[in-house]
Amino acid sequence: MINKGVKIKEAKGKLGVLLPGLGAVGTTLIAGVELVRNRFAKPFGSLTQIGTIRLGKRTDNNVPLIKDFVPLASLDDIVFGGWDIYEDNAYESAVTAGVLTQDDLNKVKSQLEAIVPLKAVFDKKYVKNLDGPNKKQGKTKMDLAEQLMDDIARFKNENQLDRIVIVWCGSTEIYLEHDPIWDTIESFEKGLKENHDAISSSMIYAYAAIRSGVPYANGAPHMCLDIPALIALSKQKKTPISGKDFKTGQTLMKTILAPGLKSRMLGVKGWFSTNILGNRDGLVLDEPLSFRSKEVTKASSLDYIFQPDKYPDLYGNLYHKIRINYYPPIGDNKEAWDNIDIFGWLGYPMQIKVNFLCRDSILAAPVALDLALFMDLAQRAGMHGIQEWLSFYFKSPMVAPSLYPEHDIFIQLMKLKNTLRYLMGEDLITHLGLEYYD
């Protein structure tokens, strides 16, 4: 079969990027895009802005920038908005988050001050360590969803936008167990009308987005899009969805290191991971039920990469422990330590120590930007439902129920780039060399 590519609508007009949650990640994304489009800084960390893609044979020497190869929205065409439980505008919130320097924030102060959060849908039941004044009132969860749909439509009209995408940059909600009302669109909508406890605030945003035909990406670790009702709705409304939990920091390092160890058939006995962080995200994660959401997304990556069922001698007894502690003095500058006990030839032990002094939101902002741009591309290319090709960006990638998630960052990148090649009608790259048979 000859791949002729997919018909993709042009990226013409303006793209609205709406963020539930204008905290550290959200404001670092917005300020960063403003700094980049005003030529004050470069978009390091963003595949859509500086990444390249090889086309054809290595001898063809055809390696364009991704943004020149696929029709992505330009940064100049993005209009930001969002919701938050605090009334602070994006400038004030960025100052509180303390990620970017005052000098950098001053350069884009007026643009940030113009972004004032809409009233949020928020219930303290799902985020126990936070509360704020800027909240919507509604008799039922369905009322609240309708108010969000009105916000989305109004934002589109007022800013004369062509399209909108939503990226959840709000706090981590508590871990929720499966509930039967999640199983169908009908039961979920009944639950919205009856204020069912199993429907969290973030699910109300996701429902409102998908109903409005707006792509939705979940940057947090909690259950949201993962439920059958929202997956079915995304297919019915022909809307792309993706999640969950931006892959940054320690898990990014894990999914870089673990595939390398496995590729050389080196065993791992133990992997102890500890983190200290002092931002608002850290405060929320200090609460055991929100931490449980994070723990679940962080824990799964090693299991899937190492495949202990296939390699019981190497990984069958792996002891994997994750700790996150709230430590205010270091703010957004998270520190992560990993102690990895490995073994090699004849079972001889070795150790690896990783001490990553990272800036959480500096790693997350380009991920959120790429997701916004690729989710918009997906919708213009007629893709809907779970966008597994964007697994590259997530700690716990969503997949169809019959599949297992791919965590190996190198496979994820190949899948992402091959999807772009497929969309544009280029040959997929297999890295197979047949010159030995010439």
Ligand SMILES: NC(=O)c1ccc[n+]([C@@H]2O[C@H](COP(=O)([O-])OP(=O)(O)OC[C@H]3O[C@@H](n4cnc5c(N)ncnc54)[C@H](O)[C@@H]3O)[C@@H](O)[C@H]2O)c1
């Ligand atoms: N920083 C990272 O590197 C990183 C990595 C992976 C995932 N995440 C996730 O991204 C999310 C944002 O992280 P952050 O560091 O920006 O946190 P943050 O606390 O600085 O910002 C979150 C914001 O969301 C707001 N909020 C909470 N519930 C809301 C609701 N229902 N509606 C609207 N606003 C709401 C809060 O008031 C806050 O301003 C968290 O869930 C975090 O776990 C962050």
